[in-house]
Amino acid sequence: MPNPTSDSAPHDGYDLAVIGAGCAGLAGAAAASELGLSVALLDMARQTGGQFYRRPAPELRVERPQALHHDWSVFTGLRRRVAASGVTRLTGHHVWSVTREDDGGGNVEWVVHAATGADGGDERPVRVRARAILLATGSYERHLPFPGWTLPGVVGAGGAQAMLKSGLVLPGRRVFVAGSGPLLLAVASSLAAAGARIPAVVEASGYLGYSRRPGVLAANPLKLGEAVTHGAALLRHRVRLSTRSAVTAAHGTDRVAAVTVSRLDRDWRPVPGSEHRIACDALAVGFGLAPQIELATALDCATRRAVDGTTALVLDGLQRTSVPGIWAAGETGGIGGAHVARVEGELAGIGVAAQLSGRGALVRTGRVRTLRRRRDRMRAFADVMAAAHAPGPGWTRWLTDDTDVCRCEEVTAADIREAVTDLGARDARSVKLLTRAGMGWCQGRMCGAAVTCLAASGGESVPPSAERRPFAVPITLAALSSPESPADADAPSTAPPDPAVTDD
Structure with a gap:
């Protein structure tokens, strides 16, 4: 089947369906398509890029979306590869299930079930058929409750960053940033650069855990560089960083007006008498990320308990899950960040192409060996990071x-x-x-x-x-009861196509 070249002209059958158009999905789709496969790339958002490269809607006519990102040239490079290779981009497609169909003769086909439109709102159910599936569904924020966390003005740390990247708005003018994990530093530096006043960044863990693996740190200089960049931004904006502390309560009536910060022991239990109150009009709080694997678990893919307590998929050296025909890349295999997601997406795309085309030599090249070394090196760092910021059992005392x-x-x-x-x-x-x-x-x-x-x-x-779960995302009964149609040119997505790649 020739590779389609238009966002609005997909076909009913593909070699590979990639679910998720973030770093891993873009890399996997490009790699597979460049090796001759027909590829459909589905994502619920209106634009490709996932959470990491979330950006304002085209209607806002933002001239420099790259100002809120780093590694922007890497992203535009991925988009150019996807556009040049003829991947069919199906934006505004909310995938709620993937099912397997067997013709009885040993031929297996996967069916991706989705609802189209912003938030699946137009309720048009569609299906996409493929010989293989690459799950690049990313992650969502991990939340730990505390008194007052439901007040208006209390948002997820990643949510605050998403508000800024997609809507160019701040959650408040005086924004307290708290929780655990490296995302806090990135969020605080972004909000401060956009004009918010950040009274402090409060980290429930410490950073000494990183020092226990000096070899892993030395092998990942880019990660150290990112930490230095964010640290310098906080110093420039005079943002104070406190470790072994947490927001244990938020206060306010119609909106958060202050937070209580407590010192924590090593098990994250609040230290009696250490509480103090700090005024703010918004709180951005998050405790890391959790893999989004609902589609995979519904297919009975094997999982493992990650070092930070989250559940991730079990994957082999070429990103295959335990279910034949299903690959996964990026945060689905454990939280690791954009760099490792791109590498794993590339590996998965090559692996799928090798298996479907019968060209086993594709996975025995120097390129694949290099990608695997990079993946293993970055995954080792991800494990160190996850262990350093894993929630302690004492948080329930809050x-x-x-x-x-x-x-x-x-x-x-x-x-x-x-x-x-x-x-x-x-x-x-x-x-x-x-x-x-x-x-x-x-x-x-x-x-x-x-x-x-x-x-x-x-x-x-x-x-x-x-x-x-039978449904990975909420879906209306009307959409569920309506007959599905192929995602074809006669019934295009209501979401606009990804804008042309012209910005560097």
């Missing part, structure tokens, strides 16, 4: 009984503790069945980590891996 843990269903910490201590729940699924925690619109993305930790504290059992 919670009062009336603190909402599941915001969608208004399930409090007391409700969950009752399910564990009085009703015998010992895992997140049991808590969910007894309290409805995780049954709301976000399907546990906001509260899942907290519910799992609270459930595990009731006993010695290990929390189960991510649940299998």
Whole structure:
């Protein structure tokens, strides 16, 4: 099948369907297409780039979107490769399921089910058929609740950065940044450069954990360079950095007006008497990222417990999952950042091309060996980073009984503790069945980590891996009950095509 060259002229069958148009997805789609495969690239956003290269909508006519990013030339290079190779870009496609079809003769085809439009709003169900799938679905923020975290003005750290990148707006003028993980430094420096006043960046962990692996640090100079760049930006804007501290409460009526900051011990338990209050009009808070693997777990792909407590996919050296025909790259295999996502996407694209075309020599080249070395080196650093910022068990001491843990269903910490201590729940699924925690619109993305930790504290059992869900994203009954049609030129996506690549 020839590679289509238009965003609005996809076909019903492809060699490869790539789900997610961030760093990993773009690299994988380009690599596979350059090696002769027909490729469809699906993403729910209106533009390619994922969360890392999120940018303002074309209607805003921003002249220099690269001002809010680094490595912009790498991104534009990926976009040029995708455009030149003829990848079919299906923006505004919310993939809610992937199913397998077998003709009985050993021929397997995968069917990607999606709803089109902004937020799936036009409710037109479509399908895309492919011989193989590359999951590049990225991640979402990990949230840990505390009293007051549902107040207006309290946003995720990544959410604050997304507001700035996509809408050129700040969550407030005096923005407190807190949580754990390297994302905090990037968020604080971006907000400060955009004009926000940052009273402090409060990191619940420390940075000494990095020093235990000097060899890994030395092998990843780019990561050290990023840290120096963000640190210099904070110094330039006179932003104070505090470690082993956390926001343990937010205060306000109609909006957050202040936060309580407490010192933490090594297990993240608040140190009595260390509390002090700081005024602010917004709080950007986040505790790292969690792999977005709902599509993979629904296909029964094997998972593993990462060092930071999140659940990631088990992948081989060429990014294959445990399910034949399904590859994955980027954050789905563990949180690692944009650099490792690009490398893994490239590896996966080559691996898919080698298998589907019968050209095994493609994976035995010097290029692949170099990519694998880079991947392994960066993954080693990612593990160090994850261990350094993994939440300590004592964070649950922040919670009062009336603190909402599941915001969608208004399930409090007391409700969950009752399910564990009085009703015998010992895992997140049991808590969910007894309290409805995780049954709301976000399907546990906001509260899942907290519910799992609270459930595990009731006993010695290990929390189960991510649940299998029939739907990876919310979908209306109208879309679910309507007949699917191929994503073809007669029924194009309502989202506009990705703008031409002209900015460097």
